[in-house]
Amino acid sequence: MAEQSPEIKGGGSLILAWQVRNKRILMVGGGEVAAGRIVNLLNADAKVTVVSPREGLNPEVAYRIKHNQVTYIDRKFQPSDLDDPSIVMVLTAVDDPVAGSEIYKLCKEKRIPANIADVPPECDFYFGSVHRDGPLQIMVSTNGKGPKLANIVRRQIAANLPSNIGDAISQVGVLRRKLRKVAPGIEEGPKRMQWYVCAVI
Template sequence: MTSKYPEIQGGGSLILAWQVRNKKILVVGGGEVAAGRIVNVLNADAKVTVVSPRAGLNDEVAYRVDQKQVEHIDRKFEPSDLDGVDMVLAAVDDPEASTQIYKLCKEKRIPANIADVPPECDFYFGSVYRDGPLQIMVSTNGNGPKMANIVKKRIAASLPSNMGAAIQKVGALRKKLRKVAPLPEEGPKRMQWMSKVCEKWSLDELCSMTDEDMDTLLEFYKPGTVPTLAEVRLYEPGGVYEGPFLI
């Protein structure tokens, strides 16, 4: 018998957009893998501390240190480094040291990722495509990082070049809408109306939307209608909107 509900597929991960703004993240190691981890968490506005002897830093990590984008502790990891830390990213070529770090994190209930050791990871890093506010992560749940990168590139190649810009404009419109209709009970109506805008307007139209266009468009929120961009630009305050015509 076929179920009308989604089939459960075990073995996956709960993929989330983890907000780490201003969180304290410790990166242990200073090589190529650590460099990639640092970029990921700096892009998420975290406060990053790198623990590694200066001699072990590659050029990119040394650049982050010199530019004061991260704090640097010039020595090997010590257990006291975990004090006050919200997350740990270990990327060292020492399996014994990596396991020690993971065990200490488990004791202190600090989420940790031990590079290239899936059993010692509370979460994985996927292959990420970024276009402004748009982020798409592909995860193979630790099975094939290179395959994740291949899939990511194929997805990115299929997306319109203006997708990120369109999303940015939609985000600005949503902020304005919340000011127009701030009450919690307006939530479902806000979501439905925004969905109509995204479905009716093309990406190019969303990208070309100005602040003035947004303010005019918001006048149609209360009646729950969505005019075209052309109609928005022809609209005069006090006019009446009926179907595809402004009178």
């Protein structure tokens, strides 16, 4: 039995699809890196609060603020920004590494997961390179070691996917919901799976 067990290869990350819909995320910084993070958060339907002086805002971040896509606080970060109990995650993208480290320490004290941009040791989680087509999301992660390389690998994977894969997955989702209505019981799971496989194949 032991011979069939997979070999443990430490040093990886636990890759998850973190559901942040309607959850409050604090973004400290308003530059180019912050702009990319904000897009990811808004695509995940998160409620984003941006803390950054107005003079340092990236044009895209300014656009999000102008159109009320994020909540905006026009100043530098203050420790009291972490007092909101609804905050479930903190991201920083600031040019001051000392300030980033201090924010990370404060987050650890409050047990709030944090990502300090470009400082892998001070990240509870990493952002990968993501390909999205409707409901399909594929992330390539290098655990903070090579973001540019992750982007190259992600593009190669995406180039080999069928052009209509997102629509196909959406239709599969519709089928699954219909089958759950026809055979809703837990004990009917094998029956649903059989119908599902026949329909997809």
